[in-house]
Amino acid sequence: MAILVVGEHDNAHLSDATNKTVTAAIKIGGDVDILIAGENAGDVAAEAAKIEGVRKVLHADGASLAKQMAEAMQALIVPLMGDYDALLAPATTNGKNYLPRIAAALDVMQISEIISVEAPDTFVRPIYAGNAMQTVRSTDKIKVITVRPTAFEAAKTGGGASVTSIDAPAGPFKSTFVGEELTKSDRPELTAAKIVISGGRGMGSGENFVMIERIADKLGAAVGASRAAVDAGYVPNDYQVGQTGKVVAPELYIAVGISGAIQHLAGMKDSKVIVAINKDEDAPIFQVADYGLVADLFKALPELEDAL
Amino acid sequence: MKVLVPVKRVIDYNVKARVKPDGSGVDLANVKMSMNPFGEIAVEEAVRLKEKGVVNEIVVVSIGPSQAQETIRTALAMGADRGILIQTEETVEPLSVAKLLKAVVNEENPEIAILGKQAIDDDANQTGQMLAALLDWPQGTFASKLDIADGKAEVMREVDGGLQTISVELPAVITTDLRLNEPRYASLPNIMKAKRKPIDIKTPDDYGVSLDVRLEQTNVAEPPKREAGIIVESVAELVEKLKNQAGVI
Numbered sequence: 001m002a003i004l005v006v007g008e009h010d011n012a013h014l015s016d017a018t019n020k021t022v023t024a025a026i027k028i029g030g031d032v033d034i035l036i037a038g039e040n041a042g043d044v045a046a047e048a049a050k051i052e053g054v055r056k057v058l059h060a061d062g063a064s065l066a067k068q069m070a071e072a073m074q075a076l077i078v079p080l081m082g083d084y085d086a087l088l089a090p091a092t093t094n095g096k097n098y099l100p101r102i103a104a105a106l107d108v109m110q111i112s113e114i115i116s117v118e119a120p121d122t123f124v125r126p127i128y129a130g131n132a133m134q135t136v137r138s139t140d141k142i143k144v145i146t147v148r149p150t151a152f153e154a155a156k157t158g159g160g161a162s163v164t165s166i167d168a169p170a171g172p173f174k175s176t177f178v179g180e181e182l183t184k185s186d187r188p189e190l191t192a193a194k195i196v197i198s199g200g201r202g203m204g205s206g207e208n209f210v211m212i213e214r215i216a217d218k219l220g221a222a223v224g225a226s227r228a229a230v231d232a233g234y235v236p237n238d239y240q241v242g243q244t245g246k247v248v249a250p251e252l253y254i255a256v257g258i259s260g261a262i263q264h265l266a267g268m269k270d271s272k273v274i275v276a277i278n279k280d281e282d283a284p285i286f287q288v289a290d291y292g293l294v295a296d297l298f299k300a301l302p303e304l305e306d307a308l
Numbered sequence: 309m310k311v312l313v314p315v316k317r318v319i320d321y322n323v324k325a326r327v328k329p330d331g332s333g334v335d336l337a338n339v340k341m342s343m344n345p346f347g348e349i350a351v352e353e354a355v356r357l358k359e360k361g362v363v364n365e366i367v368v369v370s371i372g373p374s375q376a377q378e379t380i381r382t383a384l385a386m387g388a389d390r391g392i393l394i395q396t397e398e399t400v401e402p403l404s405v406a407k408l409l410k411a412v413v414n415e416e417n418p419e420i421a422i423l424g425k426q427a428i429d430d431d432a433n434q435t436g437q438m439l440a441a442l443l444d445w446p447q448g449t450f451a452s453k454l455d456i457a458d459g460k461a462e463v464m465r466e467v468d469g470g471l472q473t474i475s476v477e478l479p480a481v482i483t484t485d486l487r488l489n490e491p492r493y494a495s496l497p498n499i500m501k502a503k504r505k506p507i508d509i510k511t512p513d514d515y516g517v518s519l520d521v522r523l524e525q526t527n528v529a530e531p532p533k534r535e536a537g538i539i540v541e542s543v544a545e546l547v548e549k550l551k552n553q554a555g556v557i
Contacts, residue, residue: 074441092468096450103403103434104438112431112432126431127430131324132325135525137524175474177472181470244485252550252556269531272556274537288534289537290534291554292537292540293540295543300543
């Protein structure tokens with residue numbers, strides 16, 4: 001059995017989601033290789049080679065791979081799959097974008113967002129916003145799988161795999177990158193943070209999120225939000241925690257002014273400790289909270305900031 | 309320009325799914341069903357493109373039981389022109405859905421297919437990308453803004469780090485994210501009008517697509533339950549518990 005894991009990175013740094021996906025690959029069993037597809041991503045390939053349990057790193061470098069667009073990733077990966085029995089990628093927006101395309105090109109039914117490996121062909125994945133856990137056995141010859149990073153420990157570093165260069169696809173492709181607006185923040189990345197503090201519609205405005213940000217900075221936490229807060233324009237889309245946003249599972253999740261719709265719970269209920277601050281004592285968020293505080297957040301947040 | 313909008317009939321987004329005690333699946337008997345919310349966004353976007361004069365025909369397609377006609381009617385009431393129901397009681401995996409949709413595309417020749425990024429029942433997030441691969445079309449997934457001009461679609465996409473803009477040549481597949489638009493409610497006159505719009509009833513056999521199942525579902529279980537927590541009386545008590553009881557700060 002040989003497994004190819006597609007590395008998640010920004011051409012400068014390897015994301016922790018890759019290490020977690022490697023852990024899932026090791027659980028499936030067999031030789032695990034990592035593919036780093038990027039532009040000027042040599043450092044990333046070197047970083048990937050240090051992950052324990054990895055046989056080798058394939059490094060494809062070229063302008064067509066700078067943004068890991070789906071069409072170029074398909075052209076790169078499909079020909080490689082003659083040598084592999086499984087293809088894994090983290091269930092990030094990148095992985096979710098290119099992997100189903102590759103699965104269809106291989107005539108394989110992808111297994112999305114697995115949270116556990118039961119056997120080399122059998123996996124558990126959440127369905128219905130995490131209200132049901134589905135176990136599926138794949139009958140496809142090649143397994144194509146996205147992995148929910150929060151469900152797996154990160155593979156440690158300390159290994160020394162070899163790096164092999166392979167050609168980047170030449171293109172041209174029918175899609176081109178135009179630009180991006182990335183949220184800049186010194187805070188930890190939402191899906192990797194040990195503490196997350198999220199605000200909901202109850203925050204009332206984008207300006208009021210400053211109260212949450214100040215507490216986040218005291219705790220070294222990431223800032224998240226409910227869909228309602230994003231839809232209202234209080235914070236950017238990449239703050240959204242939920243069924244179709246980001247899934248987080250930190251040590252501590254603090255939900256402020258969030259009622260706790262099914263869709264939000266789907267993104268945070270695997271957190272170790274959940275705190276809810278809401279003035280509505282009947283809010284569903286209290287049913288999943290370890291510690292609930294029924295209070296006006298405009299009073300409670302400044303008090304919390306002072307107490308930390 | 310013709311646009312194809314595939315939509316799925318799913319459990320209503322306000323309903324909490326209940327797992328059947330025998331582990332065979334989720335109980336959908338007597339549960340409110342609706343159009344997948346991301347599909348609604350796709351229909352709305354198509355209707356807006358028609359209102360702008362970019363699109364002149366909107367064809368809605370759904371795959372599922374006969375009740376999926378209601379889902380198609382909803383789309384027709386929002387402003388789509390006609391519908392196709394590929395009727396089946398079988399489980400249809402995203403790969404088979406994509407194969408059926410490819411066959412529809414080959415018959416209808418749309419220049420753009422707009423789909424929801426994921427259905428809220430199986431949460432697979434695959435069909436649009438798979439359709440794009442099978443057609444060898446480019447894809448603009450997780451769209452929060454769509455502009456069509458000069459044979460190209462400029463798509464602003466919701467990505468993990470923020471927003472990304474790409475340009476794709478038409479024909480192309482677009483999948484919708486939450487911020488693309490806010491779907492309209494159909495007016496009563498439009499609901500009445502929709503009743504007279506045509507829906508073609510087909511079967512998977514008509515398209516020569518077999519619905520072989522690649523993922524055998526062996527069990528469906530309840531997720532682990534969280535223990536009920538406690539209500540604290542004050543911020544001071546909360547901080548004390550987080551420090552000394554939970555040990556997380």
